[in-house]
Amino acid sequence: MAELTKKGLAGFLARQGILVAFAVFMIAFAVANPRFIDIDNVFGVIRSSAILGVMALGVTFVVIGGNLDLSVGSMMSFSTIVVLDLHDKIGPALAIPSMFAMTMALGAFIGILVGYLKLNSLIVTLGMLSAIHGLTLTYSGGKNMDIADKEGTWFAVFGQGSVAGVPMPILMFAALAIVLSIVLSKTPFGRKVYAVGGNGIAATFSGVPRARVVFMTYLVSSFCVATAGLIQASRSMGSQNTVGQGLELEVLAAVILGGASLLGGAGTIFKTVIGVLILGFIQNGLLLMGLAFYAQYVVTWIIIILAVWLDIAAKRGALWSRIA
Amino acid sequence: MTDKTPALRLEGIVKTFPGVRALDGVSFTVMPGEVHALMGENGAGKSTLMKVLGGILAPNEGQIFIEEQPTIMSSPMNAKEKGVVFIHQELSLADELTVAENIFLGELPRKSFGRVDWTTLYDQTNAILKTLNVGFDAKKRVGDLSIANQQMVEIARALTVEPRAVIFDEPTASLTDAEKVVLFKVIEDLQSRGVGVIYISHRMEEIFKITDRISVLRDGQYRGTLNTSETNEEEVTQLMIGRTLDLSRAEVTHETGEVALEVRSLSCGELFEDVSFTVRRGEVVGFYGLVGAGRTEIAETLFGLREPSSGTIHLSGEEVRIHSPADAIRRGISLVPEDRKGQGLILGMNCRDNMTLPQVSNLTAGPFVSDGAEVAIFDQYRDKLDIRTPGWRQTVGNLSGGNQQKIVIGKWLSMHPEVLIVDEPTRGIDVGSKSEIHNLIRELAAQGYAVIVISSEMPEVLHVSDRIIAMFAGKVMREFTADEVTEDSLIQAISGIKPDKVA
Ligand SMILES: Nc1ncnc2c1ncn2[C@@H]1O[C@H](COP(=O)(O)OP(=O)(O)OP(=O)(O)O)[C@@H](O)[C@H]1O
Ligand SMILES: [Mg+2]
Numbered sequence: 001m002a003e004l005t006k007k008g009l010a011g012f013l014a015r016q017g018i019l020v021a022f023a024v025f026m027i028a029f030a031v032a033n034p035r036f037i038d039i040d041n042v043f044g045v046i047r048s049s050a051i052l053g054v055m056a057l058g059v060t061f062v063v064i065g066g067n068l069d070l071s072v073g074s075m076m077s078f079s080t081i082v083v084l085d086l087h088d089k090i091g092p093a094l095a096i097p098s099m100f101a102m103t104m105a106l107g108a109f110i111g112i113l114v115g116y117l118k119l120n121s122l123i124v125t126l127g128m129l130s131a132i133h134g135l136t137l138t139y140s141g142g143k144n145m146d147i148a149d150k151e152g153t154w155f156a157v158f159g160q161g162s163v164a165g166v167p168m169p170i171l172m173f174a175a176l177a178i179v180l181s182i183v184l185s186k187t188p189f190g191r192k193v194y195a196v197g198g199n200g201i202a203a204t205f206s207g208v209p210r211a212r213v214v215f216m217t218y219l220v221s222s223f224c225v226a227t228a229g230l231i232q233a234s235r236s237m238g239s240q241n242t243v244g245q246g247l248e249l250e251v252l253a254a255v256i257l258g259g260a261s262l263l264g265g266a267g268t269i270f271k272t273v274i275g276v277l278i279l280g281f282i283q284n285g286l287l288l289m290g291l292a293f294y295a296q297y298v299v300t301w302i303i304i305i306l307a308v309w310l311d312i313a314a315k316r317g318a319l320w321s322r323i324a
Numbered sequence: 325m326t327d328k329t330p331a332l333r334l335e336g337i338v339k340t341f342p343g344v345r346a347l348d349g350v351s352f353t354v355m356p357g358e359v360h361a362l363m364g365e366n367g368a369g370k371s372t373l374m375k376v377l378g379g380i381l382a383p384n385e386g387q388i389f390i391e392e393q394p395t396i397m398s399s400p401m402n403a404k405e406k407g408v409v410f411i412h413q414e415l416s417l418a419d420e421l422t423v424a425e426n427i428f429l430g431e432l433p434r435k436s437f438g439r440v441d442w443t444t445l446y447d448q449t450n451a452i453l454k455t456l457n458v459g460f461d462a463k464k465r466v467g468d469l470s471i472a473n474q475q476m477v478e479i480a481r482a483l484t485v486e487p488r489a490v491i492f493d494e495p496t497a498s499l500t501d502a503e504k505v506v507l508f509k510v511i512e513d514l515q516s517r518g519v520g521v522i523y524i525s526h527r528m529e530e531i532f533k534i535t536d537r538i539s540v541l542r543d544g545q546y547r548g549t550l551n552t553s554e555t556n557e558e559e560v561t562q563l564m565i566g567r568t569l570d571l572s573r574a575e576v577t578h579e580t581g582e583v584a585l586e587v588r589s590l591s592c593g594e595l596f597e598d599v600s601f602t603v604r605r606g607e608v609v610g611f612y613g614l615v616g617a618g619r620t621e622i623a624e625t626l627f628g629l630r631e632p633s634s635g636t637i638h639l640s641g642e643e644v645r646i647h648s649p650a651d652a653i654r655r656g657i658s659l660v661p662e663d664r665k666g667q668g669l670i671l672g673m674n675c676r677d678n679m680t681l682p683q684v685s686n687l688t689a690g691p692f693v694s695d696g697a698e699v700a701i702f703d704q705y706r707d708k709l710d711i712r713t714p715g716w717r718q719t720v721g722n723l724s725g726g727n728q729q730k731i732v733i734g735k736w737l738s739m740h741p742e743v744l745i746v747d748e749p750t751r752g753i754d755v756g757s758k759s760e761i762h763n764l765i766r767e768l769a770a771q772g773y774a775v776i777v778i779s780s781e782m783p784e785v786l787h788v789s790d791r792i793i794a795m796f797a798g799k800v801m802r803e804f805t806a807d808e809v810t811e812d813s814l815i816q817a818i819s820g821i822k823p824d825k826v827a
Contacts (some may be wrong), residue, residue, distance in 0.1 A: 186692045188685040196682055198670035203627070205659070205667045206681040206735070207650040265672045 022278050029285040034285070036281075036288055049280035050169035051076075051228045053273065056254045057173075057180050058224030061217040062270045063255050066197035066264025067114055067121035069218065071106075071128035072225050072251055076137045078246030079103045079229025084145035084239055092155040100226045106132060107222020111215035118211075129248065136241050141172070142259065143267060146238035149252025174217050176227060180220070183271035193217060197264025246297070253300055254279045256307040329391050331356040331520040331593040332377070332408070332489050336770050337386035339372055341722065343714030346372040346414030347383070348544040353521035354489055359511060360530045361552070362524045364541035365754040366726025367712035370524050371413055373541065374491045374690045377522075378410035379403035390488065407488030411478045411495060413524075413725050419467030424449035426466050427481045438607075452480045455508060455513070470615075472503040472722065479510060489520040494725065496525060497752050501616050508534055526726075526754050528557050534737055565756040580790070581605030583641065584774035585743050587626070595621040596798035599635070603743065608765060610789030611778045618798035619778045620662055623745045627659040628652040639742070648766065653682055656742030660732055660749055662778075667734035669720050676702040676716035677736045705734030707763075710757060725752045732733075733761065744768065745776040750784060762788050782811060796820040 030037045055072050056096065062069040079099055086095035108146040110128055114121045161168040183189035196213045204210050233244060258275025260267025282303065283296050291299075332354040335635055339347040347369045354360050359382055362370050375381040377388065379397030388395055390406055397403040400410065417426050425432070433441040433448070449462035462467060465599055468710065475495060477743045482490050492511070496504050511534060523535055531538060532552060540547040540563040547563050558568050576592050585603045590596070596618035603609045611619040624630050628646040636643050646652050652659070661667035668820045671791060680687060680698045687697040702716045709730045715725055720731060729752055736744065746765070765788050769775050779785050785792055792804045794817035801817040 007378055133376065182692075188688060188693055191677060191681070191684050194673060194677075195670050199666075202667055202670050203625075203681070205649060206660050207648075207653040209648070246524045265670065300803060 008030050016158055019274065022274060025278065025285075026281065029288075033285075033288050035286055041288075042283070043170075045284045046166050046173075046277070047169050049276050050167075050173040050233050051277040052250055052254065052280070053173045054176055054224050054228040054231065055221075055247065056251045056258075056272050056276050057176055058221035058268060059251050059255050060258075060260055060267055060269055061180070061184065061193055061220045062121075063137045063252075063260045063262065064197045064264060064267045065193045065214055065217040066200060067214060067217070067251070068262075069110075069125050070122070070148075070248045071110060071125040071132060072221065072254070073244040073247035073249075074129045074132040074136065075103060075106055075222065076229050076232065076247060077239075077241055078106070078139075079226050080243050081136050081140050081145050081234045081241060082234045083230060084147060084237075085140065087155055088109070088148050096124045096230060098110045099229065100223070103226035103229065104219060104222045107218045107225070107310075108215070110222075110258070111218035113233060114218065115211040115214035131294075133241075133245075140241055142241065143237065144240050150237045156237060159231050159233070168262045169235070170232060172227065174223065177269055177273050183220075184269055189213070189216065194265055196302050197266075199265070249304065250279065250300055253307065257303060262308065328355055330389070331391065332372070333389040333392070334377060335387045335389070336411040337373065337376055337388075338384045339369075339376060339381060340384055343535065343718070346544050347376070349386070350541065350544070350546045351537055353549075354522055356386045356488075356520050357515055357518045358536045359515055359534055360522055361538040362522055362541065363526075363531065363538055363560060364547075364619050365712075365756060366730070366752075367724040368541040368564075368754075369544040370541055371493055371724060373491055374410060374522065374524070378408060378491060379411070394547040403720070404485060405486065408491070409482035409485065409489075411475075411482055411488050411490045411493065412498075413493040415471070415474050415478060417474055417477060419465070421466060422462065423453070423460065423464050423466055423469075423480075424462035425453065426477055427462075427484060429481075431484070432733075439485055448484075449480070452483050452640075456510060465626060472500065472615075474502075475499065475587070476506075479507075487514070487519050489522060490514055490524045491524075493524045494526070494752055495523075496527065496530060504530075505745035526752065526758070528755065530562070532557070542566070552609070561755055564754070569756060569759050579827045580607045581772060583637065585626075585776075586639070586641075587622075588636045589639065590622070590632050592625050592630055593620060595630075596795075601793055601800065601803070603776060604699065605742075605772045605774050606769050607790050608769045608775045608777060608788050610783065610785040610792040611776065611795060612780075612785045612792055612814060613795035615780060616797075617795040617818065619795055620747055621662070621798075623659055623776070623778060625745050626652065626743075626745060627657060635811055653739065653752040658682075658736035658739045658744045660736050660744075660746040662747040662751075664729050664732050664751075668735075669728060671721035673720060673730055674717050675706075675711070675713055675720055675723070678720050678731055679705065679738065682735065682739055701738050705738055708737075710733050710760070725781055726754055726757065729753055730757065737764075743774045743776070745778070748779045748780065749777065750779075750781075782814065785812070786814075790795065794818050 016156050026052070035041060043152065048141035059072060069266050082102055083095050083099035086098055088099070108123060113119045113124045123139050146154065153203065158168055163171055166216050184193065192208045192213045195206065200210050233239060254264065254275040255267070257278055258267065260272065282299065286296065286299060287293070330353045333718055334350065334352045337347050337350045350369065350373055352373065362373070364370050372381065377381045377397065377712065379400045379402050388397060395406065397406065397408070418429070427444065427449055428445060433444040435441045450461050453462065456476055456479065458473060466474060469477065495507060500608055502729065504692055514521055525531060535552050538552055538555065538560055539549040542564060550559065562568050581604055583602045584605045590599045593632045599611065599622060601737060613619055621630065622655060623750065625632050625648065628648045628651045637646065646655065676698055679702050685692055687694050699716060711730045712727050713733065720728060723731070733749060750761055762784070765775055765777065777785065778789055786809065790806050792809055792814065794801045794804070796818050797820060801820065804814070
């Protein structure tokens with residue numbers, strides 16, 4: 001009987017490890033510094049995680065489909081710059097849809113290269129990371145973008161507004177998470193994303209249009225990036241060309257931390273949201289402990305390595321392997 | 325034999341998985357120098373028992389003895405050190421590495437500073453390969469070898485130690501007859517060196533040809549051991565499935581209808597050439613030939629996975645062009661592919677989702693996949709095909725090999741195709757289910773389906789087909805009706821020998 005319970009616990013840990021780790025971590029930090037679970041701090045963390053989170057939702061689709069997207073950081077800079085620029089030229093009502101169209105055109109382009117031309121997603125999106133950065137600089141002429149009349153526009157609502165006391169970024173993150181979670185878990189398209197990432201050949205043999213499904217995952221990802229860009233632009237009402245720089249790795253860290261497998265075919269939106277929150281709270285916790293802001297880059301990297309290692313270890317069934 | 329010490333003994337082995345009692349107090353003994361068959365239905369626990377013996381799974385209860393000394397197999401490496409080697413049902417080789425590297429993986433011969441001693445490595449490998457009589461050498465990349473030769477690499481890997489016992493888990497499932505002969509020679513060799521061989525297979529004729537004793541498992545329980553020379557197929561079957569089988573052809577008399585599929589002078593590069601045939605509704609057409617005769621490639625072309633270089637395909641009299649599997653499915657063609665792990669299943673997905681994948685877009689209520697509709701389909705085919713699983717939520721990769729194959733068959737039957745193509749439909753399937761699947765194929769034909777069966781097993785082709793098309797090197801050699809075909813004429817035709825006089 002004792003044996004059984006132990007097995008049960010071990011099984012629970014293996015299945016819900018990420019939630020358990022999250023709980024343990026939160027308690028440890030809360031004990032170390034009670035300010036950590038102060039309601040303002042918690043809200044603050046979620047709000048500042050929202051942009052990253054929105055992007056992670058889209059990348060979850062790409063990763064479950066068996067690919068990577070490293071272009072989301074620089075694509076987000078692009079969206080932000082474009083929407084700020086167009087705001088003053090054609091007004092927010094037209095600027096927003098135009099920016100979404102332009103960003104999603106970039107996503108479609110990646111989708112064609114990776115989906116239909118079957119190019120390696122790492123190479124394609126790494127290339128797009130720098131190509132889009134170049135595009136953004138060309139577009140802006142290297143200048144920062146600012147909205148001229150910050151008071152006379154309703155554009156600030158996405159980044160600074162709130163409904164019933166809940167900040168808009170959090171609402172948008174939550175709404176998008178719910179919608180995309182339903183798409184992924186309840187629709188035929190979602191099922192096909194898992195199939196293509198799980199075994200692309202078998203999916204093809206089952207009549208799943210692999211290329212189109214991969215294409216669609218990049219479209220979803222770019223839609224999320226555009227949404228993130230909108231929140232970012234609206235929050236700051238002005239921006240540098242490099243606002244999204246480096247975010248692609250944090251996004252990936254959150255997605256992997258949530259348990260989406262880099263090999264494709266596994267993961268959920270809910271777990272990604274947990275991954276985003278863990279990452280946010282870890283960074284916040286370290287900040288509260290007095291760690292320098294830039295130390296977070298190292299910490300993020302360590303988290304990625306840990307998450308990938310645990311992912312592989314879970315598959316291999318051992319934490320160490322003897323090197324051949 | 326009985327007065328000797330057993331090479332290996334397992335006692336009271338219990339192994340459970342969530343929702344499954346895979347082994348329920350199983351005992352099993354292997355004597356040195358014997359070939360011991362382990363038989364049982366799909367999901368009976370054969371592979372699981374061997375995984376316990378091979379150090380891959382830890383048993384919940386029970387004890388393993390080597391020469392009557394209690395021992396614990398802590399890992400596959402550890403089991404191998406103790407002389408127990410396992411040749412898997414599923415190949416587990418690294419495609420990108422050479423034959424030599426695969427064989428000595430984890431124990432490469434070393435020089436100073438840990439450098440690999442390549443000369444010794446290749447010499448030792450070639451020495452082993454020579455005893456196996458294979459036609460490739462140590463430096464070949466494993467990914468470039470045929471499945472059969474990959475199997476030989478697995479076997480070679482077992483021979484790097486002086487084994488006490490070697491486990492073969494369905495080794496012949498994808499071997500040609502010639503390759504089987506080589507394998508049986510290897511087994512005989514091991515036997516004469518005093519090695520105990522455990523042999524798992526669903527093929528009775530092999531079992532009776534090469535084994536000394538037969539142990540039977542059923543639903544995770546040990547059912548008894550028989551001396552091969554003193555028993556027969558009926559007795560073994562009775563022990564395995566609790567009843568005997570009526571193996572006579574289910575003669576469902578039925579009319580054949582109009583032509584469902586016609587192929588005219590179809591060619592695809594070098595793979596096959598000038599292939600013409602028709603399949604009527606209500607008819608089963610068997611394709612028989614050696615591996616590489618082009619049968620699978622024809623199926624793949626019909627299913628939109630390859631573009632033909634010339635020739636035409638007609639469905640119900642209308643010429644069609646099929647560019648993708650989605651096209652083929654829309655036109656009512658189903659293909660049960662030959663490689664269930666690579667082409668048939670998404671191993672990490674659950675049973676139900678695998679089964680409904682080709683039609684998931686149609687099983688909707690509003691924009692959402694309808695849970696009820698999916699479960700209904702799964703339940704129907706689980707019952708029809710007797711699929712053993714604790715429930716539809718089980719990950720397909722956790723099912724036994726034969727039950728995985730049944731999921732693939734269920735997937736394509738549930739599409740209610742006009743033309744059903746099955747490529748090696750009973751690979752890895754137990755005798756009971758095999759005859760059920762054969763009956764099912766006959767029954768489907770009786771219901772008006774046009775069925776194509778591709779198989780490398782002559783009894784299977786003879787058993788289910790109304791007509792048989794014999795292929796050799798990408799060409800149709802001859803077409804037989806069920807009445808006129810004989811084993812000899814079939815063998816002749818697939819070896820490329822033209823008949824002297826056409827019957
Ligand atoms: N990792 C696992 N998780 C859950 N269930 C499992 C796992 N491995 C095996 N099982 C279950 O244990 C039972 C025995 O499986 P096993 O693979 O030993 O059957 P088998 O006799 O080898 O069948 P086959 O002839 O089809 O290969 C099956 O019901 C199977 O679903
Ligand atoms: Mg098995």
